[in-house]
Amino acid sequence: MIPPQFEYFRPASLPEALALLSTYADDAKVLAGGQSLISLLKLRLANPKYLIDLGGIGGLNYIRKETDGQAERIAMGAMTTYAEIKGSSLLQSRCPLLPQTASVVGDVQVRNLGTLGGSLAHADPAGDMPAAILALGAELKAVGPKGERWIKAEDFFLGFYATALSPHEILTEIRVPLSAKRKSAYIKAARRPSDFALVGIAVCLEAGQGGTCERIAVGVTGVTDKPYRAKSLEAKLKGKKLDRETIEAAAPAVTEGVDVIGNIHASADFRSHLARVYLYRTIQAASQS
Amino acid sequence: MMDFDQLFVTRNWVGKPVRRNEDVRFVKGEGRYVDDLAMDCAQVAILRSIFAHARVKRIDVSRAAAMKGVLAVVTGPEVAGQTKPIAPRAITKPATQFVMASEKVRYVGEPIAAVVAEDRYLAEDALDLIDVDYEPLPAVVRIEDALRADAPLLFDEAASNVLLDDTLEHGDIKRAYQEADLVIKEKFHVHRYSSTPLENWAMIARHDKASDSFVVWANDQQPGRSVVNVCNTLQIPTNRFRLIVPDSGGGFGIKLAIWPYMVILCLLAKKVNKPVKWIQTRREHLLGGTHAPDCQVELELPMKKDGTILGLSMKDYENDGSFVHTAGIYGLIKFATLVGCYNIKATRAQMLSIATNKGPTVQNRGVGKPTMIFVLERAMDIAAKQLGLDPAEIRFRNFVQPEQMPYTTPSGEIYESGNYPECLRKALALSHYEELKKQQAEMRKQGRYLGIGISAGIEPGTSNLGYYYTSRGIPEYTGNAEGAIVGIDYDGNANVIVGSVDTGQGHATTIAQVVSDMLGISPERVSVDNQLDSLISPFLGHSGAYSNKFNDVDLGAVIRATEKIRNKMLTIAAHALQSDVADLKLNNGTIYSAKDNSKKVSFREIAALAYKKILYLPEGLEPGLKEIAYYKNPMAKLPNKENFNVQLTHSNSVHVVAVEVDVETGEIAFRKYVIVHDCGNQVNPAIVDGMTIGSTVHGIGGVLLEEFVYDEDGQLLTTTFMDYMKPVAAGLPQFELGHMYSPCPYTLLGTKSAGEGGAIGSLAAVANAVEDALSPFGVKVTSLPLSPEKVVRAIRETKVI
Numbered sequence A: 001m002i003p004p005q006f007e008y009f010r011p012a013s014l015p016e017a018l019a020l021l022s023t024y025a026d027d028a029k030v031l032a033g034g035q036s037l038i039s040l041l042k043l044r045l046a047n048p049k050y051l052i053d054l055g056g057i058g059g060l061n062y063i064r065k066e067t068d069g070q071a072e073r074i075a076m077g078a079m080t081t082y083a084e085i086k087g088s089s090l091l092q093s094r095c096p097l098l099p100q101t102a103s104v105v106g107d108v109q110v111r112n113l114g115t116l117g118g119s120l121a122h123a124d125p126a127g128d129m130p131a132a133i134l135a136l137g138a139e140l141k142a143v144g145p146k147g148e149r150w151i152k153a154e155d156f157f158l159g160f161y162a163t164a165l166s167p168h169e170i171l172t173e174i175r176v177p178l179s180a181k182r183k184s185a186y187i188k189a190a191r192r193p194s195d196f197a198l199v200g201i202a203v204c205l206e207a208g209q210g211g212t213c214e215r216i217a218v219g220v221t222g223v224t225d226k227p228y229r230a231k232s233l234e235a236k237l238k239g240k241k242l243d244r245e246t247i248e249a250a251a252p253a254v255t256e257g258v259d260v261i262g263n264i265h266a267s268a269d270f271r272s273h274l275a276r277v278y279l280y281r282t283i284q285a286a287s288q289s
Numbered sequence B: 001m002m003d004f005d006q007l008f009v010t011r012n013w014v015g016k017p018v019r020r021n022e023d024v025r026f027v028k029g030e031g032r033y034v035d036d037l038a039m040d041c042a043q044v045a046i047l048r049s050i051f052a053h054a055r056v057k058r059i060d061v062s063r064a065a066a067m068k069g070v071l072a073v074v075t076g077p078e079v080a081g082q083t084k085p086i087a088p089r090a091i092t093k094p095a096t097q098f099v100m101a102s103e104k105v106r107y108v109g110e111p112i113a114a115v116v117a118e119d120r121y122l123a124e125d126a127l128d129l130i131d132v133d134y135e136p137l138p139a140v141v142r143i144e145d146a147l148r149a150d151a152p153l154l155f156d157e158a159a160s161n162v163l164l165d166d167t168l169e170h171g172d173i174k175r176a177y178q179e180a181d182l183v184i185k186e187k188f189h190v191h192r193y194s195s196t197p198l199e200n201w202a203m204i205a206r207h208d209k210a211s212d213s214f215v216v217w218a219n220d221q222q223p224g225r226s227v228v229n230v231c232n233t234l235q236i237p238t239n240r241f242r243l244i245v246p247d248s249g250g251g252f253g254i255k256l257a258i259w260p261y262m263v264i265l266c267l268l269a270k271k272v273n274k275p276v277k278w279i280q281t282r283r284e285h286l287l288g289g290t291h292a293p294d295c296q297v298e299l300e301l302p303m304k305k306d307g308t309i310l311g312l313s314m315k316d317y318e319n320d321g322s323f324v325h326t327a328g329i330y331g332l333i334k335f336a337t338l339v340g341c342y343n344i345k346a347t348r349a350q351m352l353s354i355a356t357n358k359g360p361t362v363q364n365r366g367v368g369k370p371t372m373i374f375v376l377e378r379a380m381d382i383a384a385k386q387l388g389l390d391p392a393e394i395r396f397r398n399f400v401q402p403e404q405m406p407y408t409t410p411s412g413e414i415y416e417s418g419n420y421p422e423c424l425r426k427a428l429a430l431s432h433y434e435e436l437k438k439q440q441a442e443m444r445k446q447g448r449y450l451g452i453g454i455s456a457g458i459e460p461g462t463s464n465l466g467y468y469y470t471s472r473g474i475p476e477y478t479g480n481a482e483g484a485i486v487g488i489d490y491d492g493n494a495n496v497i498v499g500s501v502d503t504g505q506g507h508a509t510t511i512a513q514v515v516s517d518m519l520g521i522s523p524e525r526v527s528v529d530n531q532l533d534s535l536i537s538p539f540l541g542h543s544g545a546y547s548n549k550f551n552d553v554d555l556g557a558v559i560r561a562t563e564k565i566r567n568k569m570l571t572i573a574a575h576a577l578q579s580d581v582a583d584l585k586l587n588n589g590t591i592y593s594a595k596d597n598s599k600k601v602s603f604r605e606i607a608a609l610a611y612k613k614i615l616y617l618p619e620g621l622e623p624g625l626k627e628i629a630y631y632k633n634p635m636a637k638l639p640n641k642e643n644f645n646v647q648l649t650h651s652n653s654v655h656v657v658a659v660e661v662d663v664e665t666g667e668i669a670f671r672k673y674v675i676v677h678d679c680g681n682q683v684n685p686a687i688v689d690g691m692t693i694g695s696t697v698h699g700i701g702g703v704l705l706e707e708f709v710y711d712e713d714g715q716l717l718t719t720t721f722m723d724y725m726k727p728v729a730a731g732l733p734q735f736e737l738g739h740m741y742s743p744c745p746y747t748l749l750g751t752k753s754a755g756e757g758g759a760i761g762s763l764a765a766v767a768n769a770v771e772d773a774l775s776p777f778g779v780k781v782t783s784l785p786l787s788p789e790k791v792v793r794a795i796r797e798t799k800v801i
């Protein structure tokens, strides 16, 4: 790796990291698992003068169950790795969508180093975790010089590698509501098992009376400049019986109002086609989960 | 082939799956690659063109040269002033290109300046400070663009982008057409891909002021030729240049022409009076660290209604990009397998080498033969379908028969041995072909699409280097040969130095097996030095690791040198034991008399006589125990358009593949992969299996995933492994291998090539399987790669991939 010159910090606490971040402002980048940032440095596509490594800060790496009155939720530290999510028995039993999604991110090396927080903050338009986080209706905690705030997943992703985080903020926690009725699945189309998604679909649904679908949330990745919730599609499916005809009739809405990207791996047309095919397959998988 | 009873004194090692003795040190990180050599070097970074085609009006390096830590900067014009242009090997039109672009750049990534600095970081930073004024020219990217009458020219002096256009006819092709009931005609397109070895190019150059001479350490794959090329280009005598090749992390042909960069490094080393190092990055490698050309092939097979092929006519356009040294080679080498496994009596082949603004091309694993077998084996399936024959049946009807061996093809290629029908029969049995067909019918009823593909291919080995000059009529190199030195040391252990290099094939293990059985010692007592040193190693212009020549001429040279050393030891032993050489036997590091077991002398004692107690040697015998030998393949013909052989051994194989295609998503999944392979005798079956599988995976990468994609401006869009997709273990089939052993009569061990066959046979096998799977949709496969998008589009709209 032959990056441009930078200065490296490894703060021991969050306040220290935040202080460094506000001192060096726009010339600084925080480093989590490095699975995206290091590649950018290597190709000299990112040029930060200061690198603030979050690896020395304790307490950002956890998966736990919390209760808030009647409601139960999962809280995960931003530095939790894919491998930890994949291996968590708590998640496997209470929120299997997260381990299922984490297990198809990259390869073993990437999963051992890459973090949930890094994945969300990086906001790769084809990132896997964002799709799951969107479908689960998660909330993200951002800590900055002025304190902390909570951002809804659906408000978090703004565009190509752009998020609602300000350059002075650090993402510290991701919260996911739990539901006993929730069924879920994530499926991605990729050229090779370790590749980014051409299209990735995350589905959470709750069945109502008589086999209808009471609630459905669909997170989509790989299709446009950012991962998104397919809201108009959800509206078309809610309250219906999710048979093949109904899903196929509604499927075009999965990319409705979205500027579908085309590149050497898939044209815009083919991506839209894949989104429709995988929408059906993912809903099927979720229903049977 | 030699009589093994004469050749070997034991049969403990040759033919056994001996574990590779190289592996432990490689997996433990103890290899000695160029970048591991402990030397105090300045570091080189190379400025590369950002345009595919442009005039370079001005290069200003003053800011870079003034940067702290920068030792020197050279530019294209400066390099061109001190070097001769790159020598072409096969093209016939004039085309002047220097190792660094001077007036004009011809591909994105072409070197235009180089910086030497105290470290690589500074050198890379300095590149940003070089100002280049380009005048962009329209880029020529596709074959059809290059051929247009008003196409921009890569080389004005050639007056055309076609740098070679030659047609060779053998046999009565006119009659073949006259007698034909039908002619199968198809146009195929094969994309650009390559091998991308794990270790990129790497080199260090050192200049010695006193003698004005150079030493270069580089992971060169063909050092014999590189020495000539570097000296010619730098215009220095050979005794001023020494090339050392340490461990090399993979080659596959892609390191056969790294010498232009050695020229640049030599100039830099001289300039800064310090060793200089350049380690290519992966991006540099993908940009211009060479590709196999993309090509378009128009193929015609005049044939009888019963499926008999009467002739083959081909027009082959190779998009050779922008490297004049190797342009034109891909068309010529196809003659090694022009008629494949078939009894085709007449051929006409027109080959065109086309210059474009794509990156340089060099011989890559199989060099044109994967494409040749792809188009031929695709055409066989197309013919079978048209005639209503089973794909296996049409092949049976055309195979060269075992009793025709050795078989000479119309152009003069000699297939020395093999049983092609039996090879296919075995592959059909191993794959349960009839069962697969039943399964296919069952699955179709459930809306699942299974396809079965067969491909039969020839895998030629050992290049007769004269063939490159068939078109030019001036052979600089002919035939093929290699050298070896075998010695016995003070302890009676053997050591071997060969002229070739190893790029991962396990040469040291294989050589040790042969020498052990020839001398009657265990392989632990045979050390093989894989490092080539042009001052010491017994090398030739042919020396290197390419065209599967190892099993033939490299081992040939080792055998000849070992015979010499064995004879000398026997002579010394006979003298010491006062017996006849004819009565002596070798066993376990001793020589003893078959008539009287108590009469024996160990290798160590013989070594003591040869090295120390030299007055006890027989009258007139030289002291010392080291022998050199060169061995050349006896079958090479002189190049002559009417009758020539491109390669000197010919293995063959059959691949039978079953794939399932998801017709909604275009994804292709393997359900079966059977390979039956005949490479004659095998010295190390485990290594042969590894090569067969590895090589097949290379082909699978080419069929399904790997592609250098250029946009219309000639920008390469696949410059990382994220976009240039190598196959990964997940998603590959479980390979089932079968072997046949038809010894080659013209190599000493009866061996033939093993490293390229998979890359050659797999393209057609997978493509045929995919077409078969999609037959309910009427889809025809004429191009690669088979990306999911192309598959879906063909099913839904175009009907052609």
Ligand SMILES: Cc1cc2nc3c(=O)[nH]c(=O)nc-3n(C[C@H](O)[C@H](O)[C@H](O)COP(=O)(O)OP(=O)(O)OC[C@H]3O[C@@H](n4cnc5c(N)ncnc54)[C@H](O)[C@@H]3O)c2cc1C
Residues within 6 Å of the ligand: A029, A030, A031, A032, A033, A034, A035, A036, A037, A038, A039, A054, A078, A079, A104, A105, A106, A107, A110, A113, A114, A115, A116, A117, A118, A119, A121, A122, A124, A126, A127, A128, A129, A165, A169, A170, A171, A172, A194, A195, A196, A197
């Ligand atoms: C070979 C390979 C294959 C891959 N395949 C996939 C795949 O299939 N699917 C997929 O989704 N991803 C894939 N990735 C990307 C991977 O998931 C990355 O781990 C992820 O995108 C970034 O996480 P990280 O922890 O490595 O972050 P880093 O690379 O360290 O950082 C990424 C960015 O996020 C910022 N950042 C990180 N943490 C925080 C934080 N807590 N607060 C604020 N900003 C932060 C950094 O400043 C940086 O800009 C792949 C990567 C590689 C190398």
